[in-house]
Amino acid sequence: MENEKNKDFTTNEKHSKKSGKQSKKNIKHNNKTENKNQNKTQKKQRKQKGFKSKKQGGGKMPKEQTVDMKNNQTAKNKTSGKAEQNKKTNRYGKIKPPVKTNPVKISFLGGLNEVGKNMTVYEYEKSMLIVDCGLAFPESDQLGVDFVIPDFSYVERNADKIKGILITHGHEDHIGALCYLLKKINVPVYATLLTAGLIMGKLSEHKLEKTVDVKVINPGEEIYLGDFNVEFIHVNHSIPGAVALAIKCGAGTIIQTGDFKIDTTPIDGEIINLSRFAELGNEGVLCLLSDSTNAEQPGYTQSESKVGETFQSLFSKAGNRRIIIATFASNIHRVQQIIDIASKTGRKVALSGRSLENVTAIASELGYVHIPEGTLIGIDEIKRYNDEQLVIITTGSQGEAMSALSRMASKNHRKVEIGYNDCVIISARPIPGNEKTVYKVINDLLCLGAQVVYEKMYDVHVSGHACQEELKIMLSLVKPKYFIPVHGEQKHLRYHAKLAESIGIPHNNIIIGDNGYEISVSENNIAVSGTVTHGKVYVDGYGVGDVGTRVMRERQHLGTDGIIIIAATIDAASGELVTGPDIVSKGFVYVKEAELLMNEAVKVSMRVIDSFPPYSFDLNAMNTKLRDEISRLMYERTKRNPMILPILLEV
Ligand SMILES: [Zn+2]
Ligand SMILES: [Zn+2]
Numbered sequence: 001m002e003n004e005k006n007k008d009f010t011t012n013e014k015h016s017k018k019s020g021k022q023s024k025k026n027i028k029h030n031n032k033t034e035n036k037n038q039n040k041t042q043k044k045q046r047k048q049k050g051f052k053s054k055k056q057g058g059g060k061m062p063k064e065q066t067v068d069m070k071n072n073q074t075a076k077n078k079t080s081g082k083a084e085q086n087k088k089t090n091r092y093g094k095i096k097p098p099v100k101t102n103p104v105k106i107s108f109l110g111g112l113n114e115v116g117k118n119m120t121v122y123e124y125e126k127s128m129l130i131v132d133c134g135l136a137f138p139e140s141d142q143l144g145v146d147f148v149i150p151d152f153s154y155v156e157r158n159a160d161k162i163k164g165i166l167i168t169h170g171h172e173d174h175i176g177a178l179c180y181l182l183k184k185i186n187v188p189v190y191a192t193l194l195t196a197g198l199i200m201g202k203l204s205e206h207k208l209e210k211t212v213d214v215k216v217i218n219p220g221e222e223i224y225l226g227d228f229n230v231e232f233i234h235v236n237h238s239i240p241g242a243v244a245l246a247i248k249c250g251a252g253t254i255i256q257t258g259d260f261k262i263d264t265t266p267i268d269g270e271i272i273n274l275s276r277f278a279e280l281g282n283e284g285v286l287c288l289l290s291d292s293t294n295a296e297q298p299g300y301t302q303s304e305s306k307v308g309e310t311f312q313s314l315f316s317k318a319g320n321r322r323i324i325i326a327t328f329a330s331n332i333h334r335v336q337q338i339i340d341i342a343s344k345t346g347r348k349v350a351l352s353g354r355s356l357e358n359v360t361a362i363a364s365e366l367g368y369v370h371i372p373e374g375t376l377i378g379i380d381e382i383k384r385y386n387d388e389q390l391v392i393i394t395t396g397s398q399g400e401a402m403s404a405l406s407r408m409a410s411k412n413h414r415k416v417e418i419g420y421n422d423c424v425i426i427s428a429r430p431i432p433g434n435e436k437t438v439y440k441v442i443n444d445l446l447c448l449g450a451q452v453v454y455e456k457m458y459d460v461h462v463s464g465h466a467c468q469e470e471l472k473i474m475l476s477l478v479k480p481k482y483f484i485p486v487h488g489e490q491k492h493l494r495y496h497a498k499l500a501e502s503i504g505i506p507h508n509n510i511i512i513g514d515n516g517y518e519i520s521v522s523e524n525n526i527a528v529s530g531t532v533t534h535g536k537v538y539v540d541g542y543g544v545g546d547v548g549t550r551v552m553r554e555r556q557h558l559g560t561d562g563i564i565i566i567a568a569t570i571d572a573a574s575g576e577l578v579t580g581p582d583i584v585s586k587g588f589v590y591v592k593e594a595e596l597l598m599n600e601a602v603k604v605s606m607r608v609i610d611s612f613p614p615y616s617f618d619l620n621a622m623n624t625k626l627r628d629e630i631s632r633l634m635y636e637r638t639k640r641n642p643m644i645l646p647i648l649l650e651v
Helices: 002-008 010-018 032-047 069-092 153-157 176-184 192-203 275-284 304-318 330-346 354-363 379-384 404-409 436-447 468-478 491-500 549-561 591-610 617-636
Strands: 027-029 104-110 121-123 125-133 147-150 160-168 189-191 215-216 220-223 228-232 243-249 252-255 287-291 322-326 349-352 392-396 422-426 451-453 482-486 517-522 527-531 536-540 563-570 577-586 643-650
Touching: 027 192, 027 404, 069 379, 104 153, 104 252, 121 422, 121 482, 125 243, 147 354, 160 176, 176 192, 189 192, 189 287, 192 215, 192 354, 215 617, 275 468, 287 468, 304 322, 304 330, 304 422, 322 404, 330 349, 330 354, 349 354, 349 379, 404 436, 422 436, 436 451, 468 491, 482 491, 549 643, 563 591, 577 591, 591 617, 617 643
Parallel strands: 027 215, 125 160, 160 189, 189 215, 252 287, 287 482, 322 392, 322 422, 349 392, 422 451, 563 643
Antiparallel strands: 104 121, 104 517, 121 125, 147 536, 220 228, 228 243, 243 252, 517 527, 563 577
16 A cells, blocks of 8 residues: 555655645645646546546646635636536437446445444445544543544555545544544545644644645545545535535445535635536436435524624624623634624624634634734733623533633633623534533523523524435435435434435435445445444543443443442461451442441451361452352342452462
8 A cells, every 4th residue: 555655646745845844734735746647547547447537627726725715716617617518528429338337335434323423435446435534422421431433443454445535524523533543544635725724733733744644625626546536516514615525436426415504695605516516416426425414404504694693783782791602613604703793893802712722723824714903812811801892702612511611600710700791692502412511501601690692592503504405405406316314313314315205216225324334336226235343432531442341331330339349368378368358438338327338248258258268269259259249238238239349469
C-alpha cells in the first residue's frame, strides 16, 4: 500500500514540502499536476473496464484553493456544463450493450440503528473507500466513557485496498473517530475546506498533523480513487461545507447524502445543489443512502434564516438586559447571525467555551465567519461594558456538566455571574437523552433570576436535517433503483423506507440495514451478502478499547451495588489465619451503622478459613468459598448483591 500511495501522490508530496509552514501545511490542494498524473494511469484502467465517466472531471480543478464562493461557483458550473454534454452523448450516442459487472459492496461499521458513529465502507474490485468516521456519545449506562468509536478491525484487515477517507462534514458524529483510525491506517483524507480545517485541529491534538495527508476538495469537483470516482455535491446543513457524495464505479453510481436539509434562504447564500442531484438522477443512480434523522417529522425543516428573525425580535425585547445565547459550537451560521445582529444593535460579542472559541477561530480564519471589526471582545473584557452592550455566546446547550452554561447556572463560572438582568436563550434542541440535564440548567438559571428562552417558546432553533417532504424531494430527484436509509434509529430508518415506497421505489429494492451488514448492489440485485466485524470501542481518557464489556459490567456492578473487601493474611504452610479478616465496604452500607452485619461477616469469614484442612489448603478455593458465603450472607440480610473481593495474603 505504501508504494502505491507514494507513486500516486509524489507530486503532491513535493507540493507539500514547498508550501506553508503553519498548521495549514498539510491541507493539500488538489493541484493540476497531481490530477494529471492520476488521470494518466487511471484513465487507461478505466477504458479497459468500460468505465462510464465524465472525462477530465478531476483534471480541471482550480489551481488555487480559495474560500471565495465565486470559485466554488465556477467549479460547479463546469461540472454542470460537462454533465449537460454527457447527457447529450447518452441521448444521441450509440446504445451500449449492457456490461456485466461485479456488485459494489457497502458495509456499515456504524450509524445504523443509532445516532452517531457514522462510518461506511465501499468496496469495488480492488479498491475500498471509507465515508465518514464519527464518534457517538456514551449512553447513561456506559459509565466513565468519554465517547464511543467504531471497531476498525475490518478496515485494518483491508488496509492495502483503502484508497481514501471521504468526509461529508465537520460534525463529531462524522469526524470524531478519524484520528483513532488514522493511527491504525494512514490514508489520505478528502474534505471541503472548513471540514479539513476542523480535522487539522484534531490531528494536531493527536500529533498526527505531519503524517496525515488532508486534501481540500471543492463542492462540484470529482476525484479519482482507485476503481472509484467521487464527486462532491454541496448540501445545506447546520455546519457550512457539508457535501453529499456521488460515488461512481463500474457497478453504477451511489449517492450518499451525508446529513442534509434543503434551505432556500441559507446564511451563506448557497442553496443545496438540487440540479446536480437531478442530473445524476437522469443519468441513472444505482443506489441512494440518505439521512434519516428527521424522517418522522412531516413537512419541511425551517430555514436557518428563521432563527435570525427570532433573534432580532428577542434582541429588541431584551431591552437593557445582557443577552446570553447557548448553541452548538459547530453551528457557524448561527454564530454568524448572532454576531450580525449584535453588531447592528451596538452590542459587543464575547465567546465562552473552548470548543466555541476554537471552531470560531478556524471558521473565521478560513473565511466562513465574518466578524465586523471591534465586535468581538474577550470574556475578560465584559466587565468594562454595561449589560445592554453585551452578548455572550456560550457552549452547553445540551446541559453538559462541564460546559460554560452549566457552570454559569451553578454559579461556578469565573467570569460570568447570572442575575436578574440576564436574558438567556438556549438555541438548540435537547438531543434525546439530554432533556433532564437541559431542564435542570434552565431551572437553575431561572432560580438565579434570569429570563430563559428556549425552543418551546420561540423559534430559537431549527434542525439541520431534512424532514419528510425534503426527503421525498431528494428521492424523486435522484430516482435511485435501490435505497438504503441511513443515519438514524430503527424507527427513523423505517419511516424513511416508507417514504421511499410512497414515491414508487419497490419494497424489495429497499434494505433496512444494521451495523455490521455488508450489502451488495448491482444493476440486477440488492442483497445483504455478509457481515463484517463491527462494534463499540470505548474511549476513556488515554485508553482506547481497554475498557471492554467486562470492565463495563464491573463498573455497573460497583456503581449499583458497591463493594465489600475481605482482607486477611494466612500462614503459607499451615493455612491458619494470621491477621484479619478485616471487612471494608464502599458504596454498600456505612460500616458504623451496620456493625452487626460486619461482625457477622467477620465470623463467617473465619469459619470459612478454618474449614480448610491445615497444610494442604488451596488458596483459590478459599477465595471462591469466601466470596460465595459472604455474598449469600449479604443477600440474606439486605437483599443486595455487592461485589465481594477477598484479598488473602500468604505469609
Ligand atoms: Zn451533521
Ligand atoms: Zn450526523
